[in-house]
Amino acid sequence: MSTHKAVHHGDAAGSTRRGFHLIVLNVLGAAVTFAIAIPTLVYLLFPPKGVKDNGWLDAGDISQLVPNDPVELSFQKTRMDGWRLVTEKKTAWVVKGEDNKVTAFGPQCTHLGCAYHFENKQFVCPCHNTFFSIDGKVTAGPAPRPLDQYLVKIDGNRLQVGELKKSVA
Amino acid sequence: MQEKLNQLIDAIDERTGLRTNLQHFLFEEIPASSGWHQIFGSVALFLILVQFFTGSMLAFNYAPTPGDAYDSVRYIMTEVTGGRLMRGLHHWGASMIIVIVVLHMLQVFIWGAYKKPREGTWIVGVILLLLTLAYGLTGYLLPWDNRAYWGTVVTTQIGATVPGAGPYVSRLLASTGDIGVVTFARFYAAHVLLLPPITMILIIFHVYMVRRHGVAPAPGDEHKPKKMFFPEQVFKDTVAVFVAFAILFVLSIWAKIPLERMADPTDTTYIPRPEWYFLFLFQSLKLFEGPMEVIGTVVLPTVAILALIMTPFIDRSKMVKVRNRGIAMLIVLFAALGWGGLTAAALKSTPPQTEASEIDYAGPVQWLNLTASENAGVQAYRQAKCGTCHVTSGEGSGSGPNLLEVVSKRKDSAWLTGHLKDKSSAANLDDGQIRDLAALTLKIDVANGDLPGTTPKFAAEGAALYQKNMCGACHAINGAGGKIGPALNGLAKRRTAAWVKEHFLNPQKMSPGSPMRVYAFNAAEMQAENSYLFTLPDKVAGQ
Numbered sequence: 001m002s003t004h005k006a007v008h009h010g011d012a013a014g015s016t017r018r019g020f021h022l023i024v025l026n027v028l029g030a031a032v033t034f035a036i037a038i039p040t041l042v043y044l045l046f047p048p049k050g051v052k053d054n055g056w057l058d059a060g061d062i063s064q065l066v067p068n069d070p071v072e073l074s075f076q077k078t079r080m081d082g083w084r085l086v087t088e089k090k091t092a093w094v095v096k097g098e099d100n101k102v103t104a105f106g107p108q109c110t111h112l113g114c115a116y117h118f119e120n121k122q123f124v125c126p127c128h129n130t131f132f133s134i135d136g137k138v139t140a141g142p143a144p145r146p147l148d149q150y151l152v153k154i155d156g157n158r159l160q161v162g163e164l165k166k167s168v169a
Numbered sequence: 170m171q172e173k174l175n176q177l178i179d180a181i182d183e184r185t186g187l188r189t190n191l192q193h194f195l196f197e198e199i200p201a202s203s204g205w206h207q208i209f210g211s212v213a214l215f216l217i218l219v220q221f222f223t224g225s226m227l228a229f230n231y232a233p234t235p236g237d238a239y240d241s242v243r244y245i246m247t248e249v250t251g252g253r254l255m256r257g258l259h260h261w262g263a264s265m266i267i268v269i270v271v272l273h274m275l276q277v278f279i280w281g282a283y284k285k286p287r288e289g290t291w292i293v294g295v296i297l298l299l300l301t302l303a304y305g306l307t308g309y310l311l312p313w314d315n316r317a318y319w320g321t322v323v324t325t326q327i328g329a330t331v332p333g334a335g336p337y338v339s340r341l342l343a344s345t346g347d348i349g350v351v352t353f354a355r356f357y358a359a360h361v362l363l364l365p366p367i368t369m370i371l372i373i374f375h376v377y378m379v380r381r382h383g384v385a386p387a388p389g390d391e392h393k394p395k396k397m398f399f400p401e402q403v404f405k406d407t408v409a410v411f412v413a414f415a416i417l418f419v420l421s422i423w424a425k426i427p428l429e430r431m432a433d434p435t436d437t438t439y440i441p442r443p444e445w446y447f448l449f450l451f452q453s454l455k456l457f458e459g460p461m462e463v464i465g466t467v468v469l470p471t472v473a474i475l476a477l478i479m480t481p482f483i484d485r486s487k488m489v490k491v492r493n494r495g496i497a498m499l500i501v502l503f504a505a506l507g508w509g510g511l512t513a514a515a516l517k518s519t520p521p522q523t524e525a526s527e528i529d530y531a532g533p534v535q536w537l538n539l540t541a542s543e544n545a546g547v548q549a550y551r552q553a554k555c556g557t558c559h560v561t562s563g564e565g566s567g568s569g570p571n572l573l574e575v576v577s578k579r580k581d582s583a584w585l586t587g588h589l590k591d592k593s594s595a596a597n598l599d600d601g602q603i604r605d606l607a608a609l610t611l612k613i614d615v616a617n618g619d620l621p622g623t624t625p626k627f628a629a630e631g632a633a634l635y636q637k638n639m640c641g642a643c644h645a646i647n648g649a650g651g652k653i654g655p656a657l658n659g660l661a662k663r664r665t666a667a668w669v670k671e672h673f674l675n676p677q678k679m680s681p682g683s684p685m686r687v688y689a690f691n692a693a694e695m696q697a698e699n700s701y702l703f704t705l706p707d708k709v710a711g712q
Contacts, residue, residue: 025400043252082248
């Protein structure tokens with residue numbers, strides 16, 4: 001309904017009444033158009049932020065962990081997926097270092113997100129042959145940065161896993 | 170520059186014919202008598218486009234299965250930016266379309282614009298009216314709240330009374346038992362996939378026929394010079410569209426956009442009511458009982474629709490001036506009286522909304538998961554007017570400290586109760602109320618800081634009464650309390666409000682041998698207590 005102003009009509013062109021009609025119908029048409037368009041853009045382009053959770057999850061017993069021998073631990077994570085509460089299985093590659101410091105790596109290669117595995121004392125991503133050392137550093141292949149790490153804390157024998165922090169190159 | 174632009178427009182027009190056709194469309198000649206009374210068609214077209222548009226937008230965040238549907242509608246209204254407005258436009262737009270479409274039809278009827286050669290335009294218009302009602306019927310179910318569910322139960326039961334075809338209709342709508350996924354899928358598919366293209370095709374056909382025969386002239390028009398559709402009538406149409414949209418926009422922002430509790434097929438207390446424009450039908454069913462019921466459910470609506478379709482063939486007289494259309498106006502008057510009377514009677518027979526059914530589930534509902542003590546704390550908070558000095562959310566503070574900060578530093582009930590007892594502002598609270606207030610204060614965090622403001626009055630009062638009478642010694646609410654009596658979550662599923670009321674007044678009569686003593690609440694107390702107990706979540710969160 002909005003912009004018909006490109007159309008001209010010969011004989012009535014000079015009439016002020018016609019001019020008034022044209023102005024009002026364009027202004028009102030534009031007002032309605034904007035009143036629909038702006039909320040729509042906001043609705044589509046500003047997705048809700050979602051709930052940030054800083055909860056700690058129990059990833060399991062690590063008392064049997066041997067230094068430099070990574071294990072893949074799995075745990076349940078519950079989160080809001082839009083309107084739905086979902087429980088997902090998450091995994092972490094957990095390594096105990098020489099200094100007994102425990103590190104938990106995110107299970108995806110930092111190149112394109114493939115799942116990697118542990119083989120011959122290093123982490124190997126089968127997709128594009130990235131190799132990571134046991135402390136998560138890239139030793140060969142296309143991955144641009146070290147493996148991502150979960151925030152961890154130790155509660156007795158149990159490993160608590162927090163947010164997955166993106167590593168920096 | 171202007172010349173270049175004109176050349177471009179000419180070039181595009183030469184290839185597409187867009188401008189030529191737009192001009193052809195706009196510079197249509199219309200009769201001299203045309204004017205404001207003919208705006209409704211444009212407004213109806215505009216509103217249906219708004220419905221198509223907002224409906225498509227809602228689909229971006231809507232999950233069309235029972236259960237998920239409810240959660241996603243709530244998500245749209247509480248989480249999505251602009252989501253409440255989008256649903257508001259769709260919800261109120263649906264009602265406005267009905268109003269405008271009926272006004273459009275009344276105008277055409279009163280002016281006699283359905284007469285030869287415009288019978289086809291009229292009949293397609295009647296079909297479009299029925300389609301509009303079909304949108305209302307199918308869309309009503311989609312939020313999957315109690316209102317949606319029970320409204321649809323009634324509708325499908327009406328469908329089941331059709332003689333002969335009733336059982337088949339039930340099977341087709343999968344409504345023989347409880348309404349579930351199959352009925353939902355059918356209503357949804359009809360609402361978003363089947364009805365819109367049919368509507369679109371019929372609207373195009375409708376407008377095409379209006380153009381083919383021209384706008385209906387009034388007697389005397391043949392002696393006056395014709396007018397142009399553009400810009401004068403377009404101006405009037407645009408003003409009307411603007412006014413309609415302004416009303417719709419204001420309603421969407423300020424008026425209530427209903428979302429009740431999630432559909433509950435076991436809820437025996439819910440009194441279903443259809444949307445307002447179906448109330449007259451709903452009421453007319455009450456006039457017929459037993460085997461006569463089919464007259465109200467099938468015969469009368471069918472006769473009415475047939476009469477509408479046949480109108481151009483029943484009235485075959487020549488066009489006359491509006492003021493001479495006395496019979497038409499009488500018919501409209503009687504129809505309006507009948508419709509208005511039935512609707513008014515239906516409204517009158519609708520029991521007043523209880524406080525509990527007025528809860529806006531699209532708003533903050535954290536109070537539902539509080540213990541009775543915490544909810545009673547809200548009542549104490551209000552009674553002692555804590556809010557005049559303290560704030561409980563966000564940054565900053567009033568003249569007293571921000572309670573969020575207090576709680577993060579002092580997570581200590583003993584300290585809080587001692588502290589509150591020393592405060593003169595809490596002097597009118599007894600020890601129990603101070604304990605409740607401390608419980609509430611400790612419960613407040615970033616996510617629920619608006620609890621003191623958003624907890625409904627009946628819940629705060631009901632919980633305070635519950636605490637004062639120490640109901641929690643025997644009963645549990647949301648996992649907190651005693652185990653001697655039954656837990657009160659899910660009470661709404663087990664008992665009616667009347668039963669519970671009687672049970673308070675005479676426990677031995679209702680459940681002989683019960684250790685419960687008599688609680689002689691007055692009417693206001695009883696109302697608050699029952700509303701509170703009946704709105705508790707059926708299941709305790711986290712169990």
